[in-house]
Amino acid sequence: xxxxxxxxxxxxxxxxxxxxxxxxxxxxxxxxxxxxxxxxxxxxxxxxxxxxxxxxxxxxxxxxxxxxxxxxxxxxxxxxxxxxxxxxxxxxxxxxxxxxxxxxxxxxxxxxxxxxxxxxxxxxxxxxxxxxxxxxxxxxxxxxxxxxxxxxxxxxxxxxxx
Amino acid sequence: xxxxxxxxxxxxxxxxxxxxxxxxxxxxxxxxxxxxxxxxxxxxxxxxxxxxxxxxxxxxxxxxxxxxxxxxxxxxxxxxxxxxxxxxxxxxxxxxxxxxxxxxxxxxxxxxxxxxxxxxxxxxxxxxxxxxxxxxxxxxxxxxxxxxxxxxxxxxxxxxxxxxxxxxxxxxxxxxxxxxxxxxxxxxxxxxxxxxxxxxxxxx
Numbered sequence: 001x002x003x004x005x006x007x008x009x010x011x012x013x014x015x016x017x018x019x020x021x022x023x024x025x026x027x028x029x030x031x032x033x034x035x036x037x038x039x040x041x042x043x044x045x046x047x048x049x050x051x052x053x054x055x056x057x058x059x060x061x062x063x064x065x066x067x068x069x070x071x072x073x074x075x076x077x078x079x080x081x082x083x084x085x086x087x088x089x090x091x092x093x094x095x096x097x098x099x100x101x102x103x104x105x106x107x108x109x110x111x112x113x114x115x116x117x118x119x120x121x122x123x124x125x126x127x128x129x130x131x132x133x134x135x136x137x138x139x140x141x142x143x144x145x146x147x148x149x150x151x152x153x154x155x156x157x158x159x160x161x162x
Numbered sequence: 163x164x165x166x167x168x169x170x171x172x173x174x175x176x177x178x179x180x181x182x183x184x185x186x187x188x189x190x191x192x193x194x195x196x197x198x199x200x201x202x203x204x205x206x207x208x209x210x211x212x213x214x215x216x217x218x219x220x221x222x223x224x225x226x227x228x229x230x231x232x233x234x235x236x237x238x239x240x241x242x243x244x245x246x247x248x249x250x251x252x253x254x255x256x257x258x259x260x261x262x263x264x265x266x267x268x269x270x271x272x273x274x275x276x277x278x279x280x281x282x283x284x285x286x287x288x289x290x291x292x293x294x295x296x297x298x299x300x301x302x303x304x305x306x307x308x309x310x311x312x313x314x315x316x317x318x319x320x321x322x323x324x325x326x327x328x329x330x331x332x333x334x335x336x337x338x339x340x341x342x343x344x345x346x347x348x349x350x351x352x353x354x355x356x357x358x359x360x361x362x363x364x365x366x
Binding site: 048050052053054055081083105109110111112113115116122123124125126127143144 | 183324327330356359
């Protein structure tokens with residue numbers, strides 16, 4: 001009985017821990033649009049990725065590292081384009097990779113209705129990254145994989161030159 | 163004035179050479195240069211070989227992209243529906259097999275066999291066709307129409323508006339465009355965008 005109690009406590013505790021795990025929030029385009037347009041004293045990085053996208057996964061640690069390096073100066077937002085029914089897969093992935101940045105799953109399957117609203121130059125290929133300065137209207141859109149050095153140069157350029 | 167316009171032309175040429183080839187590419191209304199690529203049946207295929215075709219549904223595609231897989235049956239369905247009407251599907255894989263090992267020519271042959279491809283599946287080994295078209299992701303469609311012997315781009319973009327679920331797609335861009343062309347009309351929607359896997363370009 002005592003063993004059972006201990007076991008139950010153990011399970012509950014581990015559940016509690018897993019509940020504290022970072023989770024992806026399912027959003028619609030209006031939330032993303034608000035995130036892009038938000039005025040604040042920060043540079044905002046918005047990266048479009050998916051668990052099935054090899055080059056995306058490769059660059060995610062660079063975004064995580066940048067978030068830690070730049071602290072309050074930078075807001076890192078990872079927008080998963082996985083299908084909404086793949087949310088558990090996204091969560092497993094986040095846990096495995098230790099992703100602590102804000103993660104949103106954009107549940108908007110009619111791609112043609114919103115891709116241009118992120119950036120007119122975007123073909124729809126991922127990875128893609130939008131960087132906007134919350135203090136000004138400055139923005140840059142990059143439709144390609146970034147190296148860690150390229151990403152940091154980009155962020156540095158934004159933080160230094162509002 | 164004349165000098166100025168020559169300068170503009172020269173400057174324009176310099177720009178077009180200096181520019182990223184991927185971002186250029188064909189627009190709707192452009193004439194397409196024919197290509198000759200190796201097909202999964204071992205033959206070299208060019209669009210000119212299709213003497214009866216009224217046009218083509220060219221699909222930049224591959225073996226490995228989950229979105230290509232999601233559209234696999236729809237792509238086969240397009241060929242089934244339109245090949246006999248004069249618009250066969252011609253799929254082109256331009257992925258660099260170094261970056262995407264599942265996209266070698268041999269893997270293409272197996273994939274086409276496993277999935278009983280009736281449509282052509284061509285290997286764009288040096289990626290020149292994808293670059294010339296301006297294809298960026300998979301699956302990425304270009305509908306071409308034969309006009310006095312020339313092949314003219316009439317549609318660029320997605321197959322429909324629901325990657326996840328074919329049955330839920332309520333805008334069938336490619337079907338609507340080909341139907342319009344078969345009726346002698348211009349497609350009412352001639353450019354769309356979709357999320358897709360980026361084409362795996364060879365390292366520079």
